[in-house]
Amino acid sequence: MARRRSQIGGMNLDSLMDTLTNVVGILLIILIFTVLSGADAVKRIKNFVDEISAGQLQKTQAESAELRKLLEQYRDQLAALEAATPDASTNIDKAKQTAEQLRAELEKLAKSQIDPAALAAQIAERQKRVQELEGQLLEQQKQIASLKARLADTVASGPDKDAKIVNLPDPKDAPQGTSGIIFLCRGGQLVPLDTPGLQAKAMEIVKSAARAVIRQDRLDCEKLTDLFEKRFVGDRYCQLKVRIGGDARPYLAVFPRKDAGLNALELQKPTSLFARGLREMNPQKQFVDFRVWGDSFDAYLEARNAAARRGILAGWIPYSANAEYWIGFPGDFKLLCLGKEPPPPAAPAPAPGGPAKPPPPPDVVD
Incomplete structure (x- = not known):
């Protein structure tokens, strides 16, 4: 077992x-x-580490630093927003108060009863009154300009410095055989007007664009106007624009260029271009013809005084603030504007009972 x-x-x-x-x-x-x-x-980890280059590592470090910087900025902005929260609340309260005030004013306006027809009638009446006042003001400016022109000719005489002899202007016809040299006093300055030269500049433009602006023996004045608006036409002192007259003919409106002329202070200098031009003038054959706007009256007075010191006659014509100075195209340029017709000739006036009045003088000096 x-x-x-x-x-x-x-x-x-x-x-x-x-x-x-x-x-x-x-x-x-x-x-x-x-x-x-x-x-x-x-082995895989080792291969991945081996694939990371020094540049990639540096780029990653830079991105990490940038992220830290952005994080700090956001923290600062958050702190600033938390600090500004009371001010923002105050601004909101102010905005609400302003909105309530505006709402109350709108309610008042809504309750007011305004009759558009009555308001339009009042505006028309006031515009009519303004036009009347402007006409009165222009007339007063002309009177003041005439008085200043008279005062410009005042000279001192005698040993007493307070004694003065006032030479009042005496408007009269320009001496026979003399011609006026036109100067424009506008925009706070005085510029010479070279009418033949400006007309030649305008004709150059018309000839260069003849195919576009001349049709059926007529001038397309609208196209010509646009052409002058798009490009500069003029000289160193003035620029030209096209205007259509009531006689269906084109005209040239002259505008002084900005800062191209002489102001009142510059005209006081004996070495100015205007003073040198006066020295070249012949007082027996030439006189100075001023076109004066209200914004350049001081320049006109200085130029007139300079002409008086040289013994050169002078005439002047005042212009309203919005008035333009026109010159015609050369005399041989007869084309009318396309689509425009001149007015019919006026009926001859009945012969007066007395002797015929003489025609007005073409040139007047004072």
């Missing part, structure tokens, strides 16, 4: 050894796979 138990014990140990052998084998296999997987992971 004892021997049988010994056989059973040996069989149990063999089974145990087989089991242990299998377990150890499985563990070895698992260990081998684990080591291989770890080696592959280390």
